[in-house]
Amino acid sequence: MFPDLSSTLQAIFRWFHIIAGITWIGHLYFFNFVNTPFQGGLPKELKPQVNPPLVLRALYFFRWGAMWTFxxxxxxxxxxxxxxxxxxxxxxxxxxxxxxxxxxALLGTIMWFNVWFVIWPRQKKILGAMLGGPAAPPEAAPQAALASKINTYLSGPMLWGMIAGSHVNLWDMNIGTLVVALVLGLGLIHGLYARSRKVPTAL
Ligand code: HEM
Structure with missing residues (x-):
């Protein structure tokens, strides 16, 4: 019924890997394409009420999604x-x-590192301050935002790398195919950023 143990484990691990990857990158896109524009219009005095329960929940699935994907x-x-x-x-x-x-995997590993060692420690300080803890250092928010933006851009070419070897058949890795992966991957993300700033929020 099942082939050998290694093929069975590969099928199961691949499935977990992709579910965890969707959970991770889905939240990354939520932060960058939905939450960032939303925060721009949220009055400052409402942030301590809105952000800890919303963002801590989202960050939980975000960081553990990243860990299990990795x-x-x-x-x-x-x-x-x-x-x-x-x-x-x-x-x-x-x-x-x-x-x-x-x-x-190299791009994915850089992204995983950014989640666990750049974004999450800074978000803990920012949200901790909103919950009555010590003030976050002023560089925490811009550093977390930059790492998050880098991860969003890297996600395009990263996913190309995940599927090109085993699905985009006969795609040898060379300068030409790498340029196509980078242009498509980075270009799509750039377009999503542009679109996210123009999404209508009234009907
Ligand atoms: C964090 C570092 C990551 C590592 C080390 C890694 C590693 C791998 C490996 C070794 C495979 C098997 C490839 C093959 O069959 O030739 C794979 C497949 C895959 N990965 Fe990742 N991955 C990472 C991140 C991600 C992320 C963030 C996603 C986003 C959803 C993702 C999506 C996929 C998909 C869709 C496949 C299936 C490709 C296929 O069936 O051919 N990976 N990954």
């Missing part, structure tokens, strides 16, 4: 590329599938 991603990398040997092609060179996933 851990299942590493497990998949081990099963498919190291144990399964997909890291090398028939001639023993680094395979194109591996090049794409290394590109995607």
């Amino acid at each position: 851990l299942f991603g590493l497990a998949l990398f081990y099963l498919i590329y190291i144990q399964g040997g997909a890291i090398r092609d028939a001639e023993g060179h680094l395979s194109h599938r591996a090049m794409w996933i290394l590109f995607g």
